[in-house]
Amino acid sequence: MGKSDYLRIDLEECFNGECCSCSNTQERDEHIHNDLCKTAKSKLDNLPVRCIGSWGYQKIYRLVQYFGIFSKGMHKKWPVLNYVEICSGPGRCIMRNNRQEVNGTALAILKHPSFCGYLAKALFIDHNKETVNVLNKRIQNAGLANKAKAICVDFTDLDAIGKSLSILDNRSLNLVLVDPTECNLPFKTIRKISDELSNVDFIINNALGTDIKRNIIRAILDDSFIRVKQKYSRFIDDDQFFDSDEAKKLAKNSKLEELIKTFKGKYTDSWKKLGYKYFSEKSVQHYYKLKN
Ligand SMILES: C[S@@+](CC[C@H](N)C(=O)[O-])C[C@H]1O[C@@H](n2cnc3c(N)ncnc32)[C@H](O)[C@@H]1O
Numbered sequence: 001m002g003k004s005d006y007l008r009i010d011l012e013e014c015f016n017g018e019c020c021s022c023s024n025t026q027e028r029d030e031h032i033h034n035d036l037c038k039t040a041k042s043k044l045d046n047l048p049v050r051c052i053g054s055w056g057y058q059k060i061y062r063l064v065q066y067f068g069i070f071s072k073g074m075h076k077k078w079p080v081l082n083y084v085e086i087c088s089g090p091g092r093c094i095m096r097n098n099r100q101e102v103n104g105t106a107l108a109i110l111k112h113p114s115f116c117g118y119l120a121k122a123l124f125i126d127h128n129k130e131t132v133n134v135l136n137k138r139i140q141n142a143g144l145a146n147k148a149k150a151i152c153v154d155f156t157d158l159d160a161i162g163k164s165l166s167i168l169d170n171r172s173l174n175l176v177l178v179d180p181t182e183c184n185l186p187f188k189t190i191r192k193i194s195d196e197l198s199n200v201d202f203i204i205n206n207a208l209g210t211d212i213k214r215n216i217i218r219a220i221l222d223d224s225f226i227r228v229k230q231k232y233s234r235f236i237d238d239d240q241f242f243d244s245d246e247a248k249k250l251a252k253n254s255k256l257e258e259l260i261k262t263f264k265g266k267y268t269d270s271w272k273k274l275g276y277k278y279f280s281e282k283s284v285q286h287y288y289k290l291k292n
Contacts, residue, residue: 009064011057011102012111016043019099022051028096034130035089042092043101045141047134049094050104056093057102059205062282063177064108066203070175071114078199080120080172083109084165086155086189087179087205088124090134105177106135110144121168124150125161155185158192165196172199179205183212187237187270194274202276206267208260216259220251236263237270 018040022028028051031039036048067083075081091107094100102108106124109115115122122144126132135150153160168174174197178185183206194200212232219229220242229242241247241263250259268279 009061009108010111011060011064011108012044013100013102014043016040016049016094016099016101019051019094019096021096021099023096034128036130036134037094040094042094044092045138047092047137048090048130049092049101050089050131051096052093054095054097056095056104059179060093060102060105060108063105063203064112067109067112067175068114070201071112071118074173075114075118078171078173080169081118082120082168082172082174083115083122084168084174084176084193084197085109085122085124085179086161086176086185086193087181088126088131088135088150089179090131091138105179106150107138107142110139110142110148115144116147120147120172122148123164123168124148125153125155125164126150127152127154155180155189158188161189161192162196165193168197170198172197174200175203176200177203177205180207182207182210183235184231186234187267188234190271191237191274206264208264212260212263213256216263217251217254217256220247220259232263236266238266241266 019037020027020031020039022031031037032051035050037051040049041047042049071081085106088106089104091104093102093104095102103111110122124132124135126135129152132150132152136145139145139148139150151164153164155161176193176197178190190202215225215228216232218225219232233239233242246262247259250262271279
């Protein structure tokens, strides 16, 4: 897909000359605090923005397309539809490659014509207090505080996740986007969401092209990578894979692609054990796979 194929949705895109177009991690570390840019504020509302790579646009585009299909297809079949996002960010992003600002996933959903038409509530969860405050200001500015709110919760805190979701009507069908930057969201969080909401359609940002590519071989072969190994084991909900002969053989032979494919297969197995039968997948450049 070329960039022109993505121009059909309105993400309130605008040029932001305050962006320094950071080209490496060191520059980004100087300009970013708590995941938010310290230098460029949004040209639309003067609130903080999140710095993203060009692939972020593709992710938002695909989410918005799916949301349109979901809401139009389901609103007559279910009494209530809700949208939940785990790892919501501040609602507005800036692409460092071209200094264009766009709505992030949260605002892209809230400003979708189907949101006011068909959705009862939206709940946004992020562990960063400043990010949550910024998103709540944007929700207020959009006049949507009666239907949407952002809350500060860590996705590993199962009690807090359960309590947050308990406000949603239990007759509802819920679309849940899970959007972490790496493979660090424990599968027990997915299980908790699934138990709490009963009827839930998930979109998972499976970040299989970022940290895991750099670390999976060492997580298998290097004892000092025990914490990384535990993180990935919790993600796929399998505490045996990393010590298995299969994984060790692939790691010793540097079969990275095959290893990641097997890891992904274990993750899918955990979804199947949870009762999910239908999966579809879309790659977002080589960084992510959106799975639902
Ligand atoms: C990829 S960004 C989200 C971007 C947003 N969904 C968008 O595309 O506009 C990941 C977000 O996850 C949040 N996050 C990271 N670890 C978290 C955790 N343990 N619990 C909740 N949120 C977390 C970060 O603060 C960050 O805002």
